[in-house]
Amino acid sequence: MKEFLLDCSLEELGRIVTPPYRAKQIFQWVYQRYVSDFGDISTLPKAVRAELNERFTLNAVSIAAKQKSVDESEKYLFRLADDHTIEAVLLLMREAQEDGDRVTRQAQWTICVSTQVGCKIGCAFCMTAKGGFKRDLSAGEIVAQVLAIKRDRQIPPEKSLNxxxxxxxxxxxNLENVAKAIGILSCEFGLHISPRRQTLSTSGISPKIETLGKMNLGVLLAISLHAIDDETRSKLMPINKAYNIESIIDATRRFPIDLRKRMMFEYLMIKGVNDSIDCARKLVKLLNPLRAKVNLIAFNPREESNFERPDRASMEAFQRFLLDCGVLCVIRQSRGIDIDAACGQLRERLSPLLRHTVS
Ligand code: SF4
Known part of the structure; x- marks a missing residue:
């Protein structure tokens, strides 16, 4: 089987092709001109193109299905070389930007990528968890999701995104491969996405947060907190039994972060579970004195779930309480609610249909 070229960092490719400057040319053609065939890299001698073709493939993922939302979000189901499927989502979001004391909102493309086929964590509200864990994605399979979406939507190469x-x-x-993907995505001859525009969202494996911090990659960190006490959190996220809230907050305090940025906390609001003002009060106490930003996300309902979506009024009251206490808090719009945008939903719904067909 051929190797994925997207698995190679610029340095690695520079050790494979000669002379090494060819690696920069290849990166530019692949990531900035979106070629999907080595034969189209016209600045390379024919012999080099043939050698590349012999050893590598550019197609780490292929689009198996996609679903566009009325709000312009688009969900992709990708097929991997071994026939497993994964999801990625393109979201058009209005980001809160801090400028001194002012907070403005700017439109920004964000691509949300998968890092594994399935997942071992087993969160109670997650469809991915129900399918179990299959395998880690390689760095190239992670990078390929961003590249494929940019190419498919014809997003200009120079357009920055998150x-x-x-x-x-x-x-x-899957830290080793994710760290490598962060490096490849940020390469100036490639997609050139600064690590400060890359956010790693974790369920809170405290020792690995420490490891990531020591790697000092410059990425942002988002913690999926979702509850303010261990009892509730352990019910929603069994990983909490191994790494409780205190250990996570402790690890985030030591995480190196750009002083202009904030540590992000994702808080999935579920009706009657974690949406009360009392929860908001405890959350403020828990995050003090971290420079934090809280993203409130309404639970995305689906038929077979026991959880319910909170009403807008209780989300706004929760947000107001946090803001009044000086904690930056935004209500994330449920982008793509009509396209199964919560993780694992599209794959769950379409995979049986896609086993033998590609649309
Ligand atoms: S929410 Fe994320 S961490 Fe939790 S089971 Fe789903 S994919 Fe895994």
Whole structure:
């Protein structure tokens, strides 16, 4: 089987092709001109193209299905070379940007990528968890999701966007490959997505947060907190029994972060479970004195779930309480609610249909 070229960092490719500057040319053609065939890299001698073709493939993922939302979000189901499927989502979001004391909102593309086929963490509200764990994605398979979406939507190469490691899988459970993908995505001859535009979202594996911090990659960190006490959190996220809230907050306090940025906390609001003002009060206490930003996300309902979506009024009251206490808090719009945008939902619904067909 051929190797994925997207698995190679610029340095690795520079050790394979001669002279090494060819690696930069290849990166530019692949990531900035979106070629999908080595034969189209016209600045390379024919012999080099043939050698590349012999050893590598550019197609680490193929689009198996996609679903576009009325809000312009688009969900992709990708097929891997071994026939497993993973999801990624393109979201058009209005990001809160801090400018001194002012907070403005700017439109920004964000691509949410998967890091594993399935997941071992087993969160109670997650469809991916129900399918179990199959395998880690390679760095190239992670990078390929961003490249394929940019190419498919014809997003100009120079257009900056955010990447969030928040699709299927726990990124810290595949840290080596995720760290490599962060490096490849940030390469100036490639997609050139600054690590400060890349956010790793974790269920909170405290020792791995420490490891990531020591790697000092410059990425942002988002913690899926979802509850303010261990009892509730352990019910929603069994991983909490191994790494409780205190250990996570402790690890985030030591995590190196750009002083202009904030540590992000994702808080999935579920009606009657974690949406009361009392929860908001405890959350403020828990995060003090971290420079934190809380993203409130309404639970995305689906038929077979026991959980319910909170009403808008209780989300706004929760947000107001946090803001009044000086904690930056935004209510994330449920982008793509009509396209099964919660992780694992599209794959769950379409995989049986896709086993033998590609649309
Ligand atoms: S929510 Fe994320 S960490 Fe939890 S089971 Fe799903 S994919 Fe894994």
């Amino acid at each position: 990447v969030v490691y928040m699709g299927m899988g726990e990124p810290l459970d």
